[in-house]
Amino acid sequence: MRVGVHAWGAVTAAGMGVPRLLQALADPSFAPRLELPRPDAPPLPVAVCADFDPKGVLPPLVARRLDRASRLLAVAAKEALQQAGSLPWPKEQVGVAMGTWNAGTSPLLEILQAVFTQGPEQAPPMHFPNSVANAPASQVGILETLGGANLTFFEKQAGGLRAIAEAWRLVARGRVAAMLAGGVDEAQWLNAEAFHRLGALARPGRPGFTLGEGAVALLLAPGGAVTLAGAGAASLPCPPHLYPPRPDALLLACQKALREAGLAPQEVELWVSLANGHPQLASLELQLLEALFPRHRPQVLAPLTTRLGEGAFASALRVGVAAAVLASQVLPAWPLPPHLETAGYEPARGAVRTALLAAQAGGGSAVALVLVRQQTA
């Protein structure tokens, strides 16, 4: 069964909604606000959704009981569902699959802060339900009364892509009629500070990645102009906080995805860069491309993560933007990063029919996905 992207919603550092995102992608000089406040220390450079305000989208009482990650996802999900119009399936056959890297951290910290500074009896009960990582997906299920499978995948940077791949399989195998799939992360100071202190984040004079926040929700259902044609995953074991030393897992995941899609590597017209500013990931990407495309250079969709921030949501965002490029809704104007430019790759410049994208998680797990624009009759 062909399963495609029928609608999507997004909240990113570019603003609320897909139109704001596409506008930012068309602007080569776009730069989001990189500033996350934290207690007792200077702000950290995290790509935040600075103008995010759920007012007008979520009822005030609903917004108040949700944590930030759930609010971000609820707004993205509403956009996707509104774009799709009235759903032709019973809502109990529509599910949710989300990837996340840090959902639940803010409520968790609220509880621990109360316990450590005021005593156990002061733990605020209202925060506890949102301290689970599945809270955003579950809250969306409750708000939109979606009774199908409700799954949250935790695979660090690859979580969003994993969620979309597994959601695709659930729909394709008829376990559900449709899925809202994507990813969500919040900008959370303790989390960002830990990455900063562990040396993973970019800072003046030292390369690294920029954390971000956002939510992406794609409505996957049978049919559609842009379909998911194949998915693959593999891993190369390494300690949980490190990238693997070689691109073996990425390569195998891409090969599996292409095999399932029935495509040869030379039929890939668009590669969606997974670079995030971290030099090791850039090196892995370059080695992967050399191994996967020895005689062929696909066009490259410039990395979104270097500007909009890294996270599980970011790997889902790449799927949404790639689908928009395939549907000729946008032609991003962002430049390629040096490692790709130096190697002779060129940015996406026109209509493409096939796209390959992948994500590499710390700890060694990798996921890949193939998108195909269906020929119109």
Next chain:
Amino acid sequence: MVTGVGLVSALGENRHRTWERLSAGETGIRPLTLFPTAGYRSRTAAQVEEHRLDLTGIPSQALAHASRASRFALAAAREALEAAGLAPVNGADWAVVFGGGAAGLFEAEAFVAHRLARGPKAKGVVAFCEVPQDTPADRVALAWQLSGERITVTTACSSSTIAVGLGAELIRQGRAEVVLAGGADALCQLTFAGFNSLRAVDPQRARPFDRRRQGLSIGEGAAVLVLEREAAARKRGAKPLAVVLGYGVTNDAYHMTQPEPSGEPWARTLRAALADAGLSPEDVGYINAHGTATEQNDPAECAAYCKVFGNALARIPVSSVKGAIGHCLCAAGGMEAAITVLALTSGVLPPTVGCEELDPACPVDPIPGKAREKRVEVALSCSFAFGGNSAVLALGRAA
């Protein structure tokens, strides 16, 4: 097909010890010693005796900096592989599918306390590396150099139930030759404080289905099930333990923490699992219940069973092991699936420890006291979680 089971619980550091004590009607719920409990409604939990874990042969790279949760996972995986008679020789098609829980949060809480008290230069930030919920799966893959798919699903208390279901799907879809499925979770101050703040814990110990119940007892532990394609397992002469016949996953779409009281959403999950397995309600011989012992869960769950099984429920024993091993949160479903496999293989059904006066609102046969000898062909293992994430596994006795 399930060919190996590893289990770490407060009752024992392996499946034999856990099963022996569970069958005898013992409980692992006792005063918690892992962190101070002064000021809490409950001071008990089902805490694992960590020093008893058998981690022999696990490479130091996988153990270095591993959290309690990861060590539970490593011990359970080691036991499961040994039981299956498997040593990975080519891990390319070996997948790890786990339910994600608190992972290294217990260890990181010390850093959080320091950070809040002493500012941004507080020591111990390295503990944050083990906070991501997929680190137990990462550590298991690292220990045995498994390079197949690695999935961590997190749906609160149904996480590892779904992991077993997804793991079986990976085998069916040809995405893996062998899957290590299950999960691990460890006690931490967050979950202890959180459930206490909700007043969802029993000050003494959990008594599922009992009319005097006052809530759950939090627990910790791990379970790993080795899943293989039946033909491959038989070809290498493995002794099959059970078969994953199917699973159902739905969402109540009702409330983050409250069950829908009529039980209808959970009945839908049960029906989905039966349909996926190609079973009718009459085929089911035993139900391993979620049975948290909270005021609202148990009657809603029994209402769901009544809706699906009707009069047949009178002949289906329904037990909850949470009075013995506690509510192990994200590991609970995997541990209960492991216990259900042991019930199928042994022909002995585990009791509901702590249930002495059955609540009339819970009209089930809870197997009070001690285990009961009864050979069954098909059993269900049920999990109904925060956020309305419900999952039911249908397991069959291996032929």
